[in-house]
Amino acid sequence: MTIDVAHAAEFLRENDNYLILMHASPDGDTLGCGWALCRALRSMGKNANAVCPDPIPNKFNYMFRGLPMQEFETENIICVDVADTKLLGEMKELGDKAELCIDHHISNTHYAKRVLVKPEYAAAAELVYDVVCALETDIDKDTANCLYTGIATDTGCFKYSNTTPQSHMIAAVMIKCGAETAAINYAMFDLKTQGRLQLEREVLNGIKYFEDGKVALVSVPLSMLENIPDIDSDDVGAISALPRQIEGVEVGITLKEKKKGVFKASLRSGENINCAEICMKFGGGGHERSAGCSFTSSFEEAEKAIVDACREAVRKIGTL
């Protein structure tokens, strides 16, 4: 059943003993939603815990500061920023029993008994903010830090095209509530491990250009990762943004070796190239400006296939 913010708040007020589920491979939005909602519910005198099927990267630790697990018997399961119970890993079965889902993905599968979903929201944290406002609980500094983190990370610190006036308005309110935005932004967007830095350098040393620099490709073989200490999947994921940032590049390709003989291509583009269309040719998909596909082949074959497809796409816009 699709519900609105007022009904979600009513459900939360009338019940108790909540377990909040955050999705696997957690990001700032799902964690920000989970811990903000957990804090709001506890401040109302409710029992609430928030859990994630995967380990939490250290950089997010500030969000659960002073939030020890409570002992109680779970009565109601809530999923936040979880479009599909498949994204809950080993907690999938818990997700299948969800009483409430709060999410902003258009792909939400409506698995929960009550679904509050707003695909036009940049971050699920904006929707949790609406719910917390409807609950009329105070937003303290820690809760503000959580909600700000969700919005900032899902909008690329207000850089991406999904950023709306509402994203900025809520950020303004979070600062007024005491959110430590500069420290959060430094940790989320500027801080790099030495491993990340080394990876970026090695990757960029091997960059290849095609079609007068309109197509750029970087590759991340397993052997490269094995030689860099202190590197995590977050660091490897961030590489995908690099080739597209170079002036003149219409489509940036990152080709990662997932395991021996399996390569994942991640594409990023500007206004002119439809990445999803290119990736669908190889059984992949995604969004217009960001998509991916996989190859079970040699590196050379994968490279030739994806580069040729991108060159063809770039040549097409040249003749418009």
Place this chain on the structure above:
Amino acid sequence: MTIDVAHAAEFLRENDNYLILMHASPDGDTLGCGWALCRALRSMGKNANAVCPDPIPNKFNYMFRGLPMQEFETENIICVDVADTKLLGEMKELGDKAELCIDHHISNTHYAKRVLVKPEYAAAAELVYDVVCALETDIDKDTANCLYTGIATDTGCFKYSNTTPQSHMIAAVMIKCGAETAAINYAMFDLKTQGRLQLEREVLNGIKYFEDGKVALVSVPLSMLENIPDIDSDDVGAISALPRQIEGVEVGITLKEKKKGVFKASLRSGENINCAEICMKFGGGGHERSAGCSFTSSFEEAEKAIVDACREAVRKIGTL
């Protein structure tokens, strides 16, 4: 004379034939202020031009789209984001005759007849927004692009600690007025020339660490710049942010050769180190988190002097 927003608006309404001066080495804030105010005044039927003593970097061209120079005799000079007429280069004498100055620098020298200055504002563009609101002119898409650019660039896309609720609130309004924020943010914060990329790689290949990685130093000798085509001062300036972004680094040093035998050190720090204090030892200065100083010496001497001073500062916090 210090005036308020209402008085600035009254002055602008009652007079005509404005020449708006933007500071040398122009940034997004001075240009955003200048062209936004120029657009607002023209929309009121006034004559107005905005000029800058230095060439405008190409990436800012969208701000003066459809804004050809008007022919008229200047009657009133306005300076925007100009703290001191020294910052006007060869236009200094024009600045000395300014009727109005709109600025947000605490260091403003109050050179103009009327001074509207708000040091608590993150960007002068926020103050120009106040003035445009007081003028009750419509903010069209182009004006919104200018004001948004000023705020976004001076706050590091809302990342820095100077960002206030007001910065976000005005950004929200600018999006509602049609500002093309995603394209602006891409051009301002993500896009890198191939030269910039090569510079970053070379600089990081030579990074040195001291005091268990708490001090990091990168150097930019003239010979490095000579070998990189397509590089500008903006690219070189951006390097200063890199060493401080590395995990564990308390103070990042960038040592640039300005000319044979003259080196400029730029320091950046987190919460623990006072960069201005360190730089003052060498006749420099700046802010707590960002400061600079110069050395007339060999590279080795300059490096030893600034690194030793930073090591000492880092050892001090170790014993707190």
